[in-house]
Amino acid sequence: MKNFTKQEIEEIYHTPLLELIFRAASVHREHHDAKKVQRCSLLSIKTGGCAEDCSYCPQSSRHEKKMKAEPYMDKEQVLEEAKKAKANGSTRFCMGAAQTRVRNNKDFENVLGMVKGVRELGMEACVTLGMLTKEQADRLKEAGLTAYNHNVDTSEEYYPKIISTRSYQERLDTLEAVGDAGISVCCGGILGMGESDDDHISMLHTLTKLKTAPESIPINALVPCDGTPLGNRPLISALDLARMIATTRILFPKARVRLSAGREVLTISDQALCFLAGASSIFAGDKLLTTPNPEWDRDEMMFQKLGLTAE
Ligand code: SF4
Numbered sequence: 001m002k003n004f005t006k007q008e009i010e011e012i013y014h015t016p017l018l019e020l021i022f023r024a025a026s027v028h029r030e031h032h033d034a035k036k037v038q039r040c041s042l043l044s045i046k047t048g049g050c051a052e053d054c055s056y057c058p059q060s061s062r063h064e065k066k067m068k069a070e071p072y073m074d075k076e077q078v079l080e081e082a083k084k085a086k087a088n089g090s091t092r093f094c095m096g097a098a099q100t101r102v103r104n105n106k107d108f109e110n111v112l113g114m115v116k117g118v119r120e121l122g123m124e125a126c127v128t129l130g131m132l133t134k135e136q137a138d139r140l141k142e143a144g145l146t147a148y149n150h151n152v153d154t155s156e157e158y159y160p161k162i163i164s165t166r167s168y169q170e171r172l173d174t175l176e177a178v179g180d181a182g183i184s185v186c187c188g189g190i191l192g193m194g195e196s197d198d199d200h201i202s203m204l205h206t207l208t209k210l211k212t213a214p215e216s217i218p219i220n221a222l223v224p225c226d227g228t229p230l231g232n233r234p235l236i237s238a239l240d241l242a243r244m245i246a247t248t249r250i251l252f253p254k255a256r257v258r259l260s261a262g263r264e265v266l267t268i269s270d271q272a273l274c275f276l277a278g279a280s281s282i283f284a285g286d287k288l289l290t291t292p293n294p295e296w297d298r299d300e301m302m303f304q305k306l307g308l309t310a311e
Helices: 006-013 017-031 075-087 106-120 134-142 168-180 197-209 238-251 268-276 296-306
Strands: 036-046 092-097 124-128 147-149 184-186 189-191 216-221 256-259 281-284
Touching: 006 197, 006 238, 017 238, 017 268, 036 075, 036 106, 075 092, 075 106, 092 106, 092 147, 106 124, 106 134, 134 168, 147 216, 168 184, 184 216, 189 238, 197 238, 216 238, 238 256, 238 268, 256 268, 268 296, 281 296
Parallel strands: 036 092, 036 281, 092 124, 124 147, 147 184, 189 216, 216 256, 256 281
Antiparallel strands: none
């Protein structure tokens, strides 16, 4: 992968929008079939009661409004959901647990079983379980895990305004353990948390410098949730989202750039612009962990209108 300086990224990011999207669309077509969009499903396998204080997250136990903490789901239940997702056209099944880190206990054994089961269905398996060690990453790799998601969320500079309970460096250490175990790195961020363009540029710069380049980059738009410190933030514009997606596509020609949270409020035209800018994947299903997401049939209609097919 080409090494971009921060200044080069800045120049790309600030290219006039239509020019930027045209360039990103060209890069996208060189490396991918632009008619194909991957559908992924994301299931919350352990919801609420998280000890971290991520300002955007309704699952934190440190915010004003607390979500009921649920135990881990049963493996059988999770695999039923994976089968449904597959029947609806998803090729990747992602499982998220609201927790600080992976612990070597029966819950982890349970997750390893889920990963194996999802792989046996012929789907890609991804988990997001918080921080983990290289040994734990090795065990996930052995179980057949395709990718591990751990977002940097925002720039290193803005990060302390969003999270105080874990450091940016701890995130980078987790990503290094994942990459060193030979698991694909899924890492992106959230837009619309009050950060500046410079923070978007800095976050992208961080992603380009990861030891293992991310194979998958989720670009999320903040879904402001009641009872969280960011509950009153205005929504980010679709044009800003497209700018970020286009820049990401140019920096990472081969990666899957995922148009992730925040799709619920985007029109088909907004999403079309994001696909043109290089987004090659969406999360399907009516819920994204705990926030709303477009229903299957609404996405099906969008695919038909835009002439897209599921990968
Ligand atoms: S984003 Fe993850 S780590 Fe942060 S509070 Fe929510 S569940 Fe916990």
